[in-house]
Amino acid sequence: MTGAWWAAAPAMLVSAAILLVPGLIATAPLRLAWVARIALSSAVSIACIGIAGVAFSLFGVFFAAWQVVLVALVLGVVAWLIRGWVPDAPRERVRWWWLASAWVLSALLIAVVAFWGVASPEQFSQTYDNVFHLGAISHILAGGDASSLTLRTLIEPQRAWAPYPSAWHSLVALNVQLCGVSVPVAVNATWIAVCATVWLPGVAWLAQLIARPFESGRVALIALPLGTAFGAMPYALLSWGTLYPTFLATALVPAAIAIPVAVWPPRFRVRVGRAVLAGAAGLAAVLAAIVFAQPRVLATWAVMMAPFVLYFAWRAYRPAWRAGGRHRRRAVTALVAAVGALVVAAGVGFAYVVFRLGLFERPLDDRLGGPQAKASQSVAAGISQVLGQAWPAGSTGTISFPSIPLALFVIVGIVAVWRGRRLRWALVSYLALAILFVIAAGADDVLTKLLTALWYKDRYRLSSALPVFGVAFAALGILVSARWLGHRAVRRRTGAVAFAWGTALVSALTLVVSGGSSAIAVVFALPAASAADEVVSVRQIQFLQDVGRIVPADERLLGDPWDGSAMSLLFGDREPVFPHVNGQWDPHRLLLAQRLGEIETVPEVCQALDALRVRYVVYNPHEFGGGDPIGNQFFAIHDAVGAGLFEPLLTDGESTLYRIDQCGRLPAR
Structure with missing residues (x-):
């Protein structure tokens, strides 16, 4: 990065405001801790943007920021009506400026690693996917139609309705409208703002819930820098594709997992039923945001949540069955509902593979053989990448060096999860995605193609989901290690935070040196003249x-x-x-x-x-x-x-x- 990036700082701040203000308005009546409020607010903001784009397009009204605020006010009224249903969350017992400093420094570290080799914020990803994304942003700015129901008419002009998720494009368009910057600058500013306001608070909130025995403020101080440390997310999706909508939706996944984990099992002073309904309302808002960002990422969320649903359904079922009577009937009903939900989710995925991807139209052997799907390494190599946190860097095809401290803390966290039993479902989710990544990158057989078809057998889409739990495991690993190494509370607190930042800085240096940053610089290269592999000069x-x-x-x-x-x-x-x-x-x-x-x-x-x-x-x-x-x-x-x-x-x-x-x-x- 160069000094030219500082000129884009106002655009970054405006992007952050776009992602926070509507959601903060909508969630203002709720009693939430700091990290949870930021993570939930950014997701609600994206949902508001998606809803506004669809609703006002139906009336032919040019897309603008006031529409998003109006939707947020309506959702704020709903939040006010259910405010008593939301349980009090434990507040972070650290000074707010410590959390704010960790948050800002972590966001800056992501920006530096990602754009280390990109000289100017005017440069943009010159890739196949981004031709469409830049065109879609320009289409919204020129015509004022930000509806996810019609965005695909850009490339299907015969149709009056052609759905394509528009949240990413609408975010960038709002930045251009409010700041007056160019579209490339707005794209880069929005990417950094999503990392700062969606990804980092989301993984910090989930880490607080996974490491629940530890004080939530300390967990957040550790998880925020760790959110910068994984090459698979957010960096790889910036150089491979470039998959902006998938990146946005993946950044929302931690919040979509955190809400069910926060609500269940019940341990509230408010009525359990009301708490569950409030959690369902919050989850619906986050899932709506994912749908407006990239609905295919719902498959990732479903895989990650399936072990959670089955585990707690079984835990609730056994004592209720033993109790007999109406408790048994309710237990059977709950278990059937849980299994039914998983069956419906699997059915939806299978229907997508059959009707959207045309599973039976020609042999599966003939499918999923493009550059994103072709196996290019051994299964053993994939396993070593998962264990060593050495991820494919994207466009250049290089593999980043292992981040040894990060890998060790993730493994320690996994051991702690296994010994604790309560969170083994999270380990099952992590292993399921790891297996899907390994076989997607290392095998081309029919079974592999069938299992990974919802992700187009794309290793990058799969690997990007692993840091969702990886951050939480690493944070837990650091906390457990600090407890082992010292007995004084101050030493454990400062030592754990120092471990986290040391790990983040080592990982950042590893990504810069071993090709993670250069992979992004390659696709962002903007020649002065005579473009060849690039889109334009x-x-x-x-x-x-x-x-x-x-x-x-x-x-x-x-x-x-x-x-x-x-x-x-x-x-x-x-x-x-x-x-x-x-x-x-x-x-x-x-x-x-x-x-x-x-x-x-x-x-x-x-x-x-x-x-x-x-x-x-x-x-x-x-x-x-x-x-x-x-x-x-x-x-x-x-x-x-x-x-x-x-x-x-x-x-x-x-x-x-x-x-x-x-x-x-x-x-x-």
Whole structure:
């Protein structure tokens, strides 16, 4: 990182406010501890943003921040009505500024590790997935529609409704609206803010619950720096994909686990039924946030929660069965409900694999063989990565060095969990995800593909969930180690915090030195000119800005999205005909992609140009990432330009803007 990043500090603060203020308004009536309030508030804020995007889109109202605040006020009224149902949580018995300092320093450490090799906040991830994400953000800013029910119409223009989770894109769009910064700066600021306000408080809250015998404030002081230490989350998802929605949803998972753990088993002064209902309301808000972020991550949450549900269902069932009478009937009902919920969850997952992924349409052997799914190491290597906390770094394919202190404390925490028995369900959850990661990275057989299909057999999506419990285990391991090493309370407290920060700094250095940071820098590289594997260069961005001054505002711009023209709305404020490199295009767009070169002999080409309001073509002689792996779908654009069919208007020696004269003037609207 360089000094240029300090100029983005206001955007980071605004992003943090977007993620906290609506939720703090909604949860104001509730009695919550500091860490729990922050973790829950950020999740509720995301739910408010998603709800506002859908609700106001139905009325054609341009998306804005006041709508999110309005939804938060409504939820605040609901929270006020159930405020007596929420049990008092134990307050952190440490000075608030100690927690605030640990929180801020941990967020800064994440930012430094992630963007160590990225010179400017204006740089952005030049990856396949991010072409869509940047286009979606630009679409929201230009049209004001932030609905998760319609966002996918960007690449399915024939449909009136095409769902795609919009929470990430809406967060960035709000930052641009409130700050006036560029979209790339807002993206990076929002990523850091999500780490700070969603991920760190979430893992700290869950660690407090897992390490419940220890004082909650001390646990938070230890867990916050440990939230920066795992290469699998949050760093790997920034370089692999780049999977921003999955990252956002995964950051919400700790809170989605913490709520059930906090509510059950019951130990409250309020009525158990009311406490459970209040917990269900909070869980519904967090799960709604995950749905608006990336609903596929619900599969991860379900895998992690299944052992918890079964364990406590069985614990409640046995004494009730022995008691007989109505207690037995209630026990049977509860057990059937728990098992039924798991069966329904499994059924939903299986239905998704069958109907969405087309399990039976062709042999499973033919599926899940892409770069994200192809086994590239042995099963033994995967096991060693889990044990040594040495994670795949992402785009470069390198494996970071083991973080020895972190690995040792996680193992100590796992031993403590096993000996304590009460939390063995968490260990089962961790091991289940670890096994899925190991086989996804190390095997290509049919059973592996079936077991990991909900994650597209992507090792990065699976490994990113392991730190959810990994932070809690490491925190518990540090606390247990400190208790073993000293008997004085002050020594244990300061020693445990010192262990945590030492572990975090060692892990940070390990990630920087061994390739974790450089993997991010590779995909964020922005060449001055002549982009090759990158989507665009600085010169091409400047050219698209110049193009926006020539092409009329009510016209679309035609180009091959693989050469960077998909970015014309982001940088030139002109809507591209093809806003992503892949989509389910309407007949007009397909005709231009495949028959544009026949413009002088096929009248339908001009009809398509008229329907889409196109009279300009932008062209750059490169295809990012080596081009379309399934073949050039936009060959007619290249053929037409190569045949000299259009009038060149503007060039920078690399990119060129052409005018289409064969079809005459565009008809009036």
